[in-house]
Amino acid sequence: MIRRIVSVGVVAALLLAGGALSRAAALDAERAAVIAELESVSQSTRTALMRTDHLEGSIAIAEKQTDERASVLEVRPAFLTEIAAFDAAVVGAEGKIDVAAHRAAVLSAQQAVLGERRDPATVAAATATVEALTVRLGEEIATWQASQYASASGPAWSSSGPDGYARVRAALDRVGGQNVGLYESASCAGGTAPACANSNGYIKYRADIAGWSVDRLEWAMAHELAHIYQFRVWGAMTSSGAYGSMFGSDPEFLANCMAVVRGFPGAVGCDAEQQRWASGIWVGAVG
Structure with a gap:
């Protein structure tokens, strides 16, 4: 009887030990799975962060x-x-x-x-x-x-004489036209215009303007010199919308504004925005 009790106790102990070992193994496996899952989540997080x-x-x-x-x-x-x-x-x-x-x-x-x-x-x-x-x-x-x-x-003058020519020439030089050709002629608008500019780059004047006042003569030369600079950008200028809207596509009005910019105002003025645009023509820039 005693032996049987001992045997039952031993078996019970073995069963208990075996159950504990099984639970421990299960816990280890579960812990390993959790760790693997954490590592997988961590890797996914790192990948997401890198991306x-x-x-x-x-x-x-x-x-x-x-x-x-x-x-x-x-x-x-x-x-x-x-x-x-x-x-x-x-x-x-x-x-x-x-x-x-x-x-x-x-x-x-x-x-x-x-x-x-x-x-x-x-x-x-x-x-x-x-x-x-x-x-x-x-x-x-x-x-x-x-x-x-x-x-x-031949001389560049006729009726105005060398002194008249020298006076007009000096006025043109003072407004910045030192390298621009100058000739006396009665052909500007059939003689009705006191001066005119040619697209080939020179200016003609009527003999009587040699007797004008210094201010008026300088304005006339600045105005005609402005036309010389207009000819240099003629295509871009005449196709500019601003030229049409601000100056009515009138080169004479624009020449007046260009003269104002150079400090030689005439009878017709222009506002600050027109002067700003006109100043660009002196440097070959069409706004």
Whole structure:
């Protein structure tokens, strides 16, 4: 009997031990599963965070590139304006001077602008380059014209005489027309106009204006000189909407405003906005 009790006790103990071991093994397996799941969740979280960082970085880069391109596009119209002014100057140079070097420089500037997507300073520099080339071209044309007129036979005056011519010439020089040809003629509007400008780059005056007052004579020369600068950008100017709306497409009114900008006002004035626009024509820029 005692042996049987002992045997039952041993079996019970073994069963209890076996159950404990089974539970321990089950707990270990469950703990391992939980740990594996945590590691999986952690990995997923890290992956999601990395993907988020990548997307945020990509968005930031895209936004920066968009802003850069917008800033480049913002300054391109000014470049196109200078290109139009240069083209007009090239037309005026036909048959007078070689523009091959000027064209090559402008072409290089165009290529730089076409290839630029990020830096507006590159476009601004190209714009300044084309503007400088247009001014230089205008100066070379004026020099060529002056040399042509200087070599012409006969005096540049008739009834006004050398003193009258010298007075008109001095007035033209004072308003900035040192390299512009000047001749006396009664042909301006059939003799009804006291002075006129020719699209070839010279000015003619009627003999009687040699006796005008200094102020009136300087205004007349500034007005005619303005027409010379208008001819240099004629195509771009006449196709400008602002020219039509602000000046009624009237080159005489615009010439008056251009004279005002140079400090030589006539009888017809113009407002600040008209003066601002007119000032651009003096530097070959059409707004």
